[in-house]
Amino acid sequence: MFVCHPLSREHELESFSCGKEELDTWLRTSALHARANNTAATFVWCEEGSREVAAYYSFTSTTLAREELPKNLARGSMHTIPAVLLARLALDTRYQGQGLGPVLLVDSFERALAGNEIFAVRFFVVDALDDDAHTFYEKHGFRGIPGSMRLYRKMSDIAKTLA
Numbered sequence: 001m002f003v004c005h006p007l008s009r010e011h012e013l014e015s016f017s018c019g020k021e022e023l024d025t026w027l028r029t030s031a032l033h034a035r036a037n038n039t040a041a042t043f044v045w046c047e048e049g050s051r052e053v054a055a056y057y058s059f060t061s062t063t064l065a066r067e068e069l070p071k072n073l074a075r076g077s078m079h080t081i082p083a084v085l086l087a088r089l090a091l092d093t094r095y096q097g098q099g100l101g102p103v104l105l106v107d108s109f110e111r112a113l114a115g116n117e118i119f120a121v122r123f124f125v126v127d128a129l130d131d132d133a134h135t136f137y138e139k140h141g142f143r144g145i146p147g148s149m150r151l152y153r154k155m156s157d158i159a160k161t162l163a
Helices: 021-029 031-036 100-119 131-139 155-162
Strands: 002-006 041-047 053-065 080-091 123-127 150-154
Touching (some): 021 080, 031 053, 041 100, 053 123, 080 100, 100 155, 123 155
Antiparallel strands (some): 041 053
16 A cells, blocks of 8 residues: 655655656755745655655646647637646556556545645646657547647546546
8 A cells, every 4th residue: 555745854855766867866965956936746655654756756836838728718818818737647667567656646636636625727738758668658548639749637637537
């Protein structure tokens, strides 16, 4: 069983390996600094009783330009629309292939929805690292923004999905 915590200095990061060096390195070298500077908040999964990180995700804020979205979604919106960006999502290779990726994504949805009660954003956005990640997010209800690796879901749709 996994427990989710905000990342802290007590967590063990060195053995984390998701198969994407960019994600591994960011966790080890930048995640705590980003939290201290309020540029990203990282949450980690650890097995109960352990401080060794099994998975993580990070949030930051972003905006979408009204022109990036289909007219029916952007109608009545300001020129820029507030959103939460799932900046990173990674699962250690030891746990891959067990169906935990979607569970980790749902965990991030739940945390974003709780935050949305306070900071109010309209969209949940991801910038897929590669084609595999893009396919993963599309499979979970995200729509792509043409000409980019950026995908989005309406927060209200996520809330309905989890209700």
